[in-house]
Amino acid sequence: MSRRSTRRRDGLSLSETLPDRGLFALVAMVGFLAALTLAGACGARALSARWAGGAAQLVVIQVPQPDQPARQASGGVQAPGEQSRADAVQAALVSLPAGSIVHRLSAQELGNLLEPWLGSGLKGQTATSPSAMPLPAVLRVELPDSTLPPATLEQDLSAVAPGVIVERNSLWSTRLHALANSLLACAGLALLSVCGVATLITGLTTRAGLASRRDVITTLHGLGASDGYIAGRFARRTASLAFGGGLTGTVLACVPLFALLQITAPFTAEADGVPATATQNSLTGQDAFLGSMPSDLLIGLGCLPLAAALICWLTTQLIVRLWLRRLP
Template sequence: MARRRRYSRDPLGLRRALSGLLLPGLVAAMALLAALALAGAQGAAALAERWQRGAAAAVTVQIPDADATRLQRAVAALRAMPEVASAQAMEPERLTALLRPWLGDAPAISVPGVIELRLRNARTDPVLIGDRLADQVPGALVEAHGLWVQRLAALARSLQAIALGVLVLVAAVAAAVVAVGTRAGLAARRDAIEVLHGLGARDGDIAGRFARRLGVLAATGAVVGTVVAVPALALLADLAGPWVGADGRLDSLAGLPWAGLLTLPPVAFLVGWGTAQFTVRRWLRRLP
């Protein structure tokens, strides 16, 4: 009786024909790669956003032939502007240390005074601030970092595009793996399928059984791959914490792309289900 009940639930014997660990293992590897791509895309976006935000809001002001009075007058003028969040003259010792690799300990040229400036809004045009400052302190020169901001934005877009391409490639490879597994199952149960098909079984019923079985196997592999990816991604996030402003393991775990990671098993199930449906229906149409 128990054998008949199991047979009625699985008349094609798919649990035996599709019971290996190869398909879930391959899908697990694909899920691991997809998780790494998701984390890479999110990490690149966060890093670029932080650098862009800091670079866009940071402005350097140079004051040629700056004595203490001239430098303080420039700082006071900048602090009086509503667009300026902070203005601080750079200490001569720090400026000398920054220039030492290029000019040595005793530069032969006159070094201008430098003021570090941060804007309240990164969209503020630093040229306008420079023009207003030059009216009060002749010769003042404002240097923004617009070029580096543009390069960082282009780098972020390129990395995200690469990650998207990796995800598409992983999905395509996973679909190919499922298709190969489906054909192997069809070849193993060809006689039983032909008998059921000849007795009037609908193509949708046969394809549905294959699709459910392969969808479950693909989802199982994706769960394993995602679980394996989490500690690796947490370690990478912990190492990258100082660069993106995170601190501690809790921040590392919270910073993972959980929304994307949790969607990997359902997406793997849909890929397996859809690929099996297409492959089996196409194979059945060729039967006499």
């Protein structure tokens, strides 16, 4: 009885003609791949904006022999009131843009930085220790947003303390932006490929349905059924299957996406100054997944099933109308 009622609702019996399970499963797999690709693109853009933006405003200055006098007195003895090389370089940084933050790393901070390579023996040592390793003074400069250090900064500091090394991270920022742009371009090509696969699948499915129902469609068309009616029946059927498949694939993709968010949460939390343990605990809440996912990614994932339905609807409309035009 239910089969007969289904046929009455669908005059072309498309529920039996179109390979429902095959189209649904294929669109679900395509939606799964599209969701992962979209997540990768959003993640690349977010990380590039976070890390590249911060690196562009960072300048690191190394001052060898920081405790030596800026101007060597006779006999190598620092004259009374004469600045050390590190203090002279720090005082010369007044030429930086207003709002710049200058921080000189302490011996403890330098020891923490060098511990992975030289062990923990440098922790707590001072320049006056008998076995102290000669370390340069390291000045960390954070520039305000959209500002650059003077082009002659290294020359000016070398005049005060020869041998000063100035490391600008703007070059790395440019490379990070180029890498992010290439990743976004690859993600765009992958999305276009996914759209092409969905179009091809829909076209093959529609042509199979037209071939199997050729006699019925020819009869209805000869009795006066319009091209729009027949194409609309096919298009609504494929669009509904594509929407369900795209929704299923998107939901399935949320499982690995949630796992990736838990893995990357400590990195983004430390960048924002939030303890990693606190962020991991917050991810275990009921709304953790939606709260930790970027808003643009949520919007993109929500649009994927609609995009799949639209692609299938347009493809089916085009193929059916072209097929009907060729009828005698």
